[in-house]
Each structure stands twice: as C-alpha cells, then as structure tokens.
Amino acid sequence: MADASGLELVEQALGHRFSDRTLLEQGLTHASAEAGYSYERLEFLGDRVLGLVVAGLLLARFPDEDEGEIGRRFSALVQADTLSEIGGQLGLADHVRAASGVVNDSILADVVEALIAAIFEDAGMDVAAEFVRRHWELRIDAVTAPPQDPKTALQEWSQARARGLPSYHDIGREGPDHAPRFTVEVHVDGAEPVQATGASKRAAERDAAAIMLSMLDPESHG
Structure with a gap:
C-alpha cells in the first residue's frame, strides 16, 4: 500500500481528493510492482475519457477547421510526449510504483491517463473533464495553426x-x-x-x- 502522505501530495497536485483512494493507488501502480493490481485497466479507460474531452474542446475552439486539421491538433495533444510533460509538471514520477524505481516518459504518460480514469471513476465525468480542461486548454490555445506530425x-x-x-x-x-x-x-x-x-x-x-x-x-x- 502506498504511503498516505504521498497519496495526499498527489491529490493536491491533481486538485482532487479521492473518496476511494484505492483508485488513486491503482492509477500509480505499474504491473512490474507485482502488487496484485496495476494501472493498465484505468489507462485504457483514461485514454477514452481524455480523447472525448479533448475532441470536444477542439471542436468548440476551432469551429471553422475541417476534420483533418482537428485530427492533427488532437494527435499532438494526446500523444505520449504531451502526457508525460503534464505528468512531470504534476510531479507524479516520485509517486509511481514500479519494480525498477525508474519511471520513464512512457510510464509517466500511461499514469496520467490512468489518473484521469481514476478521477472519472471516483467523481464522474464533469470532474474528470475539468481536470483535462485545466491542463490542456492552454496547450490548445498556444498552437495557432494545426501541427503536422x-x-x-x-x-x-x-x-x-x-x-x-x-x-x-x-x-x-x-x-x-x-x-x-x-x-x-x-x-x-x-x-x-x-x-x-x-x-x-x-x-x-x-x-x-x-x-x-x-x-x-x-x-x-x-
């Protein structure tokens, strides 16, 4: 079980206090930790929650762009580099449980998606969407033209x-x-x-x- 003070620090970084902290623990646990649970199922769900919210934000923000232009923006915003950058800004790496103790960018990106799902499961779509808006809206507004992969x-x-x-x-x-x-x-x-x-x-x-x-x-x- 994760340290309670560490979980509280993560809650502060996320801006959400969990009613069910087991969701938070699961979201921070890599399969290599062999804890009997991991973030993989939450990551699967978080990817979908993030995608839905970001897609909605983009369609509202750029009503005159076509699907291809929106798609390029979307891909850049949900790629692993963006997710790991947000995870780094939130200071999550110090709280991830992994066998090696080393958390690379790929794991950090997965954890961010898992924690989005954990918030969704704990408090519902509105709270999860607000978390995404807080951390993605500035990135959406910062790019004036659709990026190209x-x-x-x-x-x-x-x-x-x-x-x-x-x-x-x-x-x-x-x-x-x-x-x-x-x-x-x-x-x-x-x-x-x-x-x-x-x-x-x-x-x-x-x-x-x-x-x-x-x-x-x-x-x-x-």
Missing part, C-alpha cells in the same frame, strides 16, 4: 520530390519489459539513413522522421 511531413516532402515513401526499420529493443527502448531507422531515397530511440516504436519513428526532415530541410528550400 513529423512522419506525415517527411512523407509529403519525399513524395513531392519523387523520392517515394519513407521506410522505417526496427533496429533493436533494449531495457526491461516495463521500460523498453526501441531503436528505429528511417530511409529516404537519396539520403543517409537516420536512427532514433524512444520509449515506443511510434515515438522512435516520429523522432527519426523529425531528424531526417531537419537534415533535408535546407534542400527543400534550395
């Missing part, structure tokens, strides 16, 4: 220059099951391959695409 941007750059589609290749996987690191290599015709490592294959591919695009960008303006 690096993989999409690289694909468009490559196709516009008749270089075909970029290809991504798995290079390796390291680390324990609860904190893996994936290395991916991206290939574009006429360019040297680029590798990147991330907490998920998707993150590694995105970072590799961003690096490749930054290398090719001077050529695109040439």
Whole structure:
C-alpha cells in the first residue's frame, strides 16, 4: 500500500481528493510492482475519457477547421510526449510504483491517463473533464495553426520530390519489459539513413522522421 502522505501530495497536485483512494493507488501502480493490481485497466479507460474531452474542446475552439486539421491538433495533444510533460509538471514520477524505481516518459504518460480514469471513476465525468480542461486548454490555445506530425511531413516532402515513401526499420529493443527502448531507422531515397530511440516504436519513428526532415530541410528550400 502506498504511503498516505504521498497519496495526499498527489491529490493536491491533481486538485482532487479521492473518496476511494484505492483508485488513486491503482492509477500509480505499474504491473512490474507485482502488487496484485496495476494501472493498465484505468489507462485504457483514461485514454477514452481524455480523447472525448479533448475532441470536444477542439471542436468548440476551432469551429471553422475541417476534420483533418482537428485530427492533427488532437494527435499532438494526446500523444505520449504531451502526457508525460503534464505528468512531470504534476510531479507524479516520485509517486509511481514500479519494480525498477525508474519511471520513464512512457510510464509517466500511461499514469496520467490512468489518473484521469481514476478521477472519472471516483467523481464522474464533469470532474474528470475539468481536470483535462485545466491542463490542456492552454496547450490548445498556444498552437495557432494545426501541427503536422513529423512522419506525415517527411512523407509529403519525399513524395513531392519523387523520392517515394519513407521506410522505417526496427533496429533493436533494449531495457526491461516495463521500460523498453526501441531503436528505429528511417530511409529516404537519396539520403543517409537516420536512427532514433524512444520509449515506443511510434515515438522512435516520429523522432527519426523529425531528424531526417531537419537534415533535408535546407534542400527543400534550395
């Protein structure tokens, strides 16, 4: 069982006092802790709650944008990088229970989703939605134009220059099951391959695409 004072600190950070603290404990517990429970089911639910609230906020905030533009905004706002950043700002890493004691960005992102679900289960949709609004509205307003995913941007750059589609290749996987690191290599015709490592294959591919695009960008303006 987690330390009561630690749980109280998390409640203060979240701005919600739980009626059922077992939900909070579950939301902070990784499967590797072998506690008999983990945040995985809550994470599944939290992903859906977050998605619903963010989608509603975006549709209300940008009534003139089409589905594709809203979709790009949505993807950037619910990606693991955004979630882990929020988890870091809330100071959650010090309170997550994991076997290694090391909480990477992927775990931190999962915990944020799990805690959104924990709030939802404890107090209902209105309270969970208010939590999401507090931590996402400024991010929504900060981006004036719909962002573009690096993989999409690289694909468009490559196709516009008749270089075909970029290809991504798995290079390796390291680390324990609860904190893996994936290395991916991206290939574009006429360019040297680029590798990147991330907490998920998707993150590694995105970072590799961003690096490749930054290398090719001077050529695109040439």
